[in-house]
Amino acid sequence: xxxxxxxxxxxxxxxxxxxxxxxxxxxxxxxxxxxxxxxxxxxxxxxxxxxxxxxxxxxxxxxxxxxxxxxxxxxxxxxxxxxxxxxxxxxxxxxxxxxxxxxxxxxxxx
Amino acid sequence: xxxxxxxxxxxxxxxxxxxxxxxxxxxxxxxxxxxxxxxxxxxxxxxxxxxxxxxxxxxxxxxxxxxxxxxxxxxxxxxxxxxxxxxxxxxxxxxxxxxxxxxxxxxxxxxxxxxxxxxxxxxxxxxxxxxxxxxxxxxxxxxxxxxxxxxxxxxxxxxxxxxxxxxxxxxxxxxxxxxxxxxxxxxxxxxxxxxxxxxxxxxxxxxxxxxxxxxxxxxxxxxxxxxxxxxxxxxxxxxxxxxxxxxxxxxxxxxxxxxxxxxxxxxxxxxxxxxxxxxxxxxxxxxxxxxxxxxxxxxxxxxxxxxxxxxxxxxxxxxxxxxxxxxxxxxxxxxxxxxxxxxxxxxxxxxxxxxxxxxxxxxxxxxxxxxxxxxxxxxxxxxxxxxxxxxxxxxxxxxxxxxxxxxxxxxxxxxxxxxxxxxxxxxxxxxxxxxxxxxxxxxxxxxxxxxxxxxxxxxxxxxxxxxxxxxxxxxxxxxxxxxxxxxxxxxxxxxxxxxxxxxxxxxxxxxxxxxxxxxxxxxxxxxxxxxxxxxxxxxxxxxxxxxxxxxxxxxxxxxxxxxxxxxxxxxxxxxxxxxxxxxxxxxxxxxxxxxxxxxxxxxxxxxxxxxxxxxxxxxxxxxxxxxxxxxxxxxxxxxxxxxxxxxxxxxxxxxxxxxxxxxxxxxxxxxxxxxxxxxxxxxxxxxxxxxxxxxxxxxxxxxxxxxxxxxxxxxxxxxxxxxxxxxxxxxxxxxxxxxxxxxxxxxxxxxxxxxxxxxxxxxxxxxxxxxxxxxxxxxxxxxxxxxxxxxxxxxxxxxxxxxxxxxxxxxxxxxxxxxxxxxxxxxxxxxxxxxxxxxxxxxxxxxxxxxxxxxxxxxxxxxxxxxxxxxxxxxxxxxxxx
Numbered sequence: 001x002x003x004x005x006x007x008x009x010x011x012x013x014x015x016x017x018x019x020x021x022x023x024x025x026x027x028x029x030x031x032x033x034x035x036x037x038x039x040x041x042x043x044x045x046x047x048x049x050x051x052x053x054x055x056x057x058x059x060x061x062x063x064x065x066x067x068x069x070x071x072x073x074x075x076x077x078x079x080x081x082x083x084x085x086x087x088x089x090x091x092x093x094x095x096x097x098x099x100x101x102x103x104x105x106x107x108x109x110x
Numbered sequence: 111x112x113x114x115x116x117x118x119x120x121x122x123x124x125x126x127x128x129x130x131x132x133x134x135x136x137x138x139x140x141x142x143x144x145x146x147x148x149x150x151x152x153x154x155x156x157x158x159x160x161x162x163x164x165x166x167x168x169x170x171x172x173x174x175x176x177x178x179x180x181x182x183x184x185x186x187x188x189x190x191x192x193x194x195x196x197x198x199x200x201x202x203x204x205x206x207x208x209x210x211x212x213x214x215x216x217x218x219x220x221x222x223x224x225x226x227x228x229x230x231x232x233x234x235x236x237x238x239x240x241x242x243x244x245x246x247x248x249x250x251x252x253x254x255x256x257x258x259x260x261x262x263x264x265x266x267x268x269x270x271x272x273x274x275x276x277x278x279x280x281x282x283x284x285x286x287x288x289x290x291x292x293x294x295x296x297x298x299x300x301x302x303x304x305x306x307x308x309x310x311x312x313x314x315x316x317x318x319x320x321x322x323x324x325x326x327x328x329x330x331x332x333x334x335x336x337x338x339x340x341x342x343x344x345x346x347x348x349x350x351x352x353x354x355x356x357x358x359x360x361x362x363x364x365x366x367x368x369x370x371x372x373x374x375x376x377x378x379x380x381x382x383x384x385x386x387x388x389x390x391x392x393x394x395x396x397x398x399x400x401x402x403x404x405x406x407x408x409x410x411x412x413x414x415x416x417x418x419x420x421x422x423x424x425x426x427x428x429x430x431x432x433x434x435x436x437x438x439x440x441x442x443x444x445x446x447x448x449x450x451x452x453x454x455x456x457x458x459x460x461x462x463x464x465x466x467x468x469x470x471x472x473x474x475x476x477x478x479x480x481x482x483x484x485x486x487x488x489x490x491x492x493x494x495x496x497x498x499x500x501x502x503x504x505x506x507x508x509x510x511x512x513x514x515x516x517x518x519x520x521x522x523x524x525x526x527x528x529x530x531x532x533x534x535x536x537x538x539x540x541x542x543x544x545x546x547x548x549x550x551x552x553x554x555x556x557x558x559x560x561x562x563x564x565x566x567x568x569x570x571x572x573x574x575x576x577x578x579x580x581x582x583x584x585x586x587x588x589x590x591x592x593x594x595x596x597x598x599x600x601x602x603x604x605x606x607x608x609x610x611x612x613x614x615x616x617x618x619x620x621x622x623x624x625x626x627x628x629x630x631x632x633x634x635x636x637x638x639x640x641x642x643x644x645x646x647x648x649x650x651x652x653x654x655x656x657x658x659x660x661x662x663x664x665x666x667x668x669x670x671x672x673x674x675x676x677x678x679x680x681x682x683x684x685x686x687x688x689x690x691x692x693x694x695x696x697x698x699x700x701x702x703x704x705x706x707x708x709x710x711x712x713x714x715x716x717x718x719x720x721x722x723x724x725x726x727x728x729x730x731x732x733x734x735x736x737x738x739x740x741x742x743x744x745x746x747x748x749x750x751x752x753x754x755x756x757x758x759x760x761x762x763x764x765x766x767x768x769x770x771x772x773x774x775x776x777x778x779x780x781x782x783x784x785x786x787x788x789x790x791x792x793x794x795x796x797x798x799x800x801x802x803x804x805x806x807x808x809x810x811x812x813x814x815x816x817x818x819x820x821x822x823x824x825x826x827x828x829x830x831x832x833x834x835x836x837x838x839x840x841x842x843x844x845x846x847x848x849x850x851x852x853x854x855x856x857x858x859x860x861x862x863x864x865x866x867x868x869x870x871x872x873x874x875x876x877x878x879x880x881x882x883x884x885x886x887x888x889x890x891x892x893x894x895x896x897x898x899x900x901x902x903x904x905x906x907x908x909x910x911x912x913x914x915x916x917x918x919x920x921x922x923x924x925x926x927x928x929x930x931x932x933x934x935x936x937x938x939x940x941x942x943x944x945x946x947x948x949x950x951x952x953x954x955x956x957x958x959x960x961x962x963x964x965x966x967x968x969x970x971x972x973x974x975x976x977x978x979x980x981x982x983x984x985x986x987x988x989x990x991x992x
Contacts (some may be wrong), residue, residue, distance in 0.1 A: 002468040021636075027132075027136060027139070028136070028139035028140070028143065028337070032143075041162065043162070043163055043165075043166030043167040043170065044136065044140065044163055044167055045124075045127065045163075045166065045167020045168065045169075045171040046166065046167065046170040048128075048132075048136070048167075048170075048174065049170040049173060049174035051170060051357050052174060052178065052183065052185065053174075053177075055183075055185055056181065056183045061186065062186060062187035063186065063187050064187050071135065072135055073132060073135070073187040074184070074187075087182070105824075
């Protein structure tokens with residue numbers, strides 16, 4: 001497990017977006033998916049830079065489809081990436097366990 | 111349709127930043143989304159979105175490009191996509207170049223050091239030359255100020271008469287050297303190099319003070335309140351506070367008020383001057399040692415001053431008459447300020463600069479040849495890469511990056527060398543006090559780096575030329591095993607070595623000329639034995655004259671003689687080899703004035719001749735009887751010694767002893783002895799008549815020198831410290847101007863040629879070394895390339911010695927060719943050195959022959975090493991390898 005580190009927020013979001021978009025996981029689509037779910041605008045440059053970094057770390061793999069339509073670089077989460085996502089999620093949930101969510105909601109409203 | 115077009119600026123920005131492999135697909139997607147947004151939210155909103163995308167992408171994409179270039183990461187999806195990113199390629203090339211350079215440490219070290227030597231040297235010389243040649247002079251009116259004729263030529267009477275008659279000039283100021291002694295509390299008296307001038311001197315120059323003011327009109331009038339302006343350096347020594355203005359300092363035994371401080375970096379007429387004072391003018395004064403500087407009227411041009419000069423000469427002619435010497439109506443011209451102040455140094459600096467530039471060029475050629483060898487050695491690799499799709503442009507870029515990597519390394523090493531070598535060079539260059547003014551600054555380091563990049567590009571152009579000439583590298587692949595690029599004649603390489611030898615020939619012939627010239631100068635007999643003589647120059651306070659001075663002088667001499675290691679000590683008003691001065695005419699008593707001859711007069715103490723190693727050839731030296739006679743005021747005759755030249759001129763066929771002559775003194779002078787001829791003027795002047803007077807009869811001016819002969823010649827420098835302390839203790843009124851040895855005086859008399867010689871000899875040694883490396887490299891490459899041919903021939907019965915002869919002949923032919931080309935260019939260029947040559951023509955055949963012989967021998971030696979290797983190799987092994 002030593003070669004897996006915890007993911008950053010954008011890294012985590014992008015890996016999840018890749019999982020969500022499945023075979024449609026190319027750069028612009030991933031960006032759109034994230035914008036749609038988070039409601040925040042994202043620059044394509046930031047998405048691409050992160051995708052590349054994740055691939056260099058071995059969390060993602062990319063390939064090209066040579067069929068109908070334009071040739072696009074498509075991404076898929078690797079086994080290592082899946083482990084990293086699971087690990088990050090576990091840690092996050094462990095952290096949240098001690099938090100009283102109702103009190104937090106009240107605090108937010110105050 | 112134009113409404114749905116992606117805005118052009120964000121488009122261009124993204125196109126630049128995105129990697130080529132994915133650029134088109136990403137931009138197509140962005141455009142598609144833009145069109146969607148125009149339809150859904152309107153054009154304005156879509157445009158904002160496009161701008162946000164481009165701007166927010168900039169930083170992550172720049173970071174991404176950097177990181178991709180650095181890490182070399184290439185996504186698998188792009189493996190078969192064409193192109194890549196320029197910046198990324200540069201990074202890849204840089205990494206590749208670093209790896210290649212690391213893998214060949216010998217080549218890298220040789221290339222970097224060779225270039226660094228050239229770059230460092232040139233940068234250091236640039237650092238010295240810049241303030242002398244390129245920087246503006248520290249005077250606002252520098253372009254409008256001119257010198258009249260020769261400085262140090264004019265007298266007060268002439269200036270007073272001409273003052274308001276200089277047409278074409280607004281103001282004309284005068285000045286003369288006026289060193290002063292300064293006594294500060296209990297500290298020993300010291301000498302300050304100074305200038306005394308008219309009150310408008312600073313106005314003519316357009317120089318403003320940093321503190322206080324410069325001279326006011328009338329301050330140069332006799333009886334005016336004595337004031338001085340000091341240099342920045344002296345002001346710092348006096349405390350460096352504004353309170354220095356208005357304070358009084360004791361100069362030449364009298365108090366003077368400091369009225370102004372010149373800014374840092376100001377100098378006039380050279381950086382050794384630390385104090386300026388107004389010179390009261392005596393309208394009848396005929397002492398000539400003044401320089402005249404004039405401020406031209408606005409609109410006047412220095413090149414068109416001819417009519418004004420003619421008018422001035424006419425005015426001078428009407429009022430003054432001159433003898434043969436010092437005729438101011440001849441050779442009249444006005445000289446620009448820069449030419450007068452810096453002119454003398456220029457040839458030395460330019461010659462050194464040129465030599466350094468040549469070394470840099472040789473270094474470049476050497477590295478180019480090395481690199482060419484490397485490229486040819488890589489022909490198979492380059493062919494394979496071309497076959498796999500690398501374009502010529504891509505290979506070119508890689509070679510340039512490699513050359514720049516070598517250049518940057520060489521720039522750093524060279525910059526470091528420049529810093530270390532700077533002081534050394536400044537001291538060894540014949541630029542006198544300027545050496546202290548030349549300051550190291552970082553522009554030199556920047557110059558080194560700039561030069562390095564230029565040199566690297568120059569270097570890279572050679573192998574590139576070779577590559578481009580071949581065009582299609584793929585063809586080479588098939589032949590690379592048996593020949594390919596390697597099979598070519600290596601014409602470019604040979605051309606490079608010829609150029610290199612030619613450049614080395616330029617430097618070596620220049621050095622050989624200077625060596626011959628300096629040997630000629632040292633071969634002149636100065637007439638004194640310079641080794642083992644210590645010299646202490648002094649200046650006594652002007653109010654310290656007459657008998658007191660004589661008493662104090664002899665007290666000091668007695669103490670000096672008692673010092674350990676001292677054989678004898680004497681004093682003289684002026685020493686030989688300093689370029690003349692103090693002359694008048696002498697005639698035999700009773701003969702008409704027309705028969706008078708030019709003589710130098712020298713005032714000396716007893717023991718002077720033995721101390722200086724001069725020989726009394728006839729008669730006797732001064733003794734007690736002469737001292738007694740000088741003290742006797744009723745005795746109306748002086749005793750003198752004369753030199754052989756005076757005897758030759760005045761008493762060609764007579765015994766001069768006992769004869770009486772008349773010269774500048776009132777009383778006739780009886781000759782009691784004859785000494786050998788001494789170079790009382792400059793070393794290369796023709797021999798002149800000289801008369802030696804005893805110091806008891808007169809002493810003019812306030813300057814003089816103690817000379818001390820030591821028991822062992824090597825002790826002369828060591829005794830100086832002791833002598834200085836003794837004089838300061840016994841006679842504090844004598845300010846010590848400088849301490850030196852007669853050997854150093856002789857060295858200075860030999861002049862700048864000696865320093866340039868040492869520098870050029872050093873440089874030519876470097877050039878020969880680089881030349882040898884170049885020839886060695888090319889010949890070993892040549893030998894390696896034809897290894898197979900040699901092996902076959904040896905196998906067929908050709909003796910190994912024939913192979914060696916053949917290869918050495920190749921080396922010698924290259925050297926010979928280079929020598930011939932170099933000699934032709936050298937004939938044109940050695941004229942630059944002509945001002946430093948004595949007794950040698952600038953095309954001296956002996957010097958050229960020596961330089962040629964050195965280069966040919968070196969060529970032979972450098973070729974012999976690879977030749978021997980080729981001649982003694984086992985053919986069976988070579989053929990097996992092939």
